[in-house]
Amino acid sequence: MGFDVLLKGNNLLRLLQGLEVALKISLLSVVISLAGGVLLGVVVSLKNNVVNGVYRVYLEIVRIMPQLVLLFIVYFGTTKAMGINLSAEAASVIVFSFWGIAEMADLVRGALAGIPVIQYEASYALGLNRIQAYRFVIVPQILRRMVPLSINLITRMIKTTSLVMMIGIVEVLKVGQQIIEANRKTSPNGAFGVFAVVFLLYFLACWPISMLSKYLEKKWEN
């Protein structure tokens, strides 16, 4: 089945190092996206016409453009057009954050808009001040709405890091390809074994996050 290739030399270790590269890029992008997205989502909820106009265009661009095109524009485009020399990793984090902030902001905006005005009023009527109302009533409800949706976004971001090999980053999928190429003669069936392990590695990276989401959803069922 071609699993033997993995035991040759330090192939398995190399795959794990590739996974580390992918996870580093996604982790950094996820952190930036969560922070930036929450901030932008709150700003958008203030309903300033100019800000929201710009935001809508931004969101549409992110949704319409394939991530790969964005990667090419930022990595190859800026280097040539603006003379900025970005590392491939930096370009990847920029593109993934650009995407993540837009999507995250939309989730926050949606969650905020979904809280009925009367929930604020009921809090104030009980004597809670604005900060207390947000802390004990509004934010906990927003978190409950946000968790499944943001976990979905995070796993999507991790999976999509497989695209960064197209701008020359040697992440887990690229390492897999290299191993297959290098062992074409000795292990012609290597592809199945190697890609199966790559699949498993992605699964191991995303599964705990999904489980966390399931756990929180169950805990907050009410």
Added chain:
Amino acid sequence: MEEILTVKKISKKYEDVDVFSDLSLSVKKGEKVVIVGPSGCGKSTFLRCLNGLETIDEGEILIDGEKLRQDTKEIYHIREKLGMVFQSYDLFPHLSILQNIVLAPVRVQKRDKKEAEAEAMELLERVGLSSKKDNYPRQLSGGQKQRVAIVRALLMHPEILLLDEITAALDPEMVREVLEVVLLLAREGRTMLIVTHEMQFAKAVADRMIFLDEGRIVEEGSPEEFFTHPRTDRLKKFLKSFAYE
């Protein structure tokens, strides 16, 4: 008896339309005042102005001798004196029944959690819902939720209860269980300001009836005079619309 609520010539406008103007009213401690009137007459807005959920344009509101000022820290302090129950119950969906009830006493009044919970359980017992303490709002019927909302307001030990059409969203068979709780509270001598469409209930609970139309008090009086000898044509017409009862 001393006056607990005094409303002096308050006016409110939405854009250019008067919601009410020059409205005055005073309520004595322990008095039950029921406000009725056609939809859109300003009665709900009036209640919401009393605890500052809506601002007034002119006039002043005194609660227990303190002037209600908009946009100050004092408003939170004054709101503790006013318990409000809304038409749509508005329990907090992420908190259990007991947590809903003790949130404000513990966080706002800094009361001891154990003590607040003990009192909450006592009140829940009285409205027949002590077995629901660990349930969540969505597991309760409308009538049960509204009884919880009343308990939640009571636990803040308010001087005045404001009830804003608390049975309007309920199925008919649940109206009674909620109104019986209110009658119970009325007999305890609580001060209440009630907006309702339930005329039978109004008759049973009110010390004084007020008919509000187009933002003005058209008629007020004891429930006997109010229902049996209405003086104005407008009130006669309004009461007639309930006559099939």
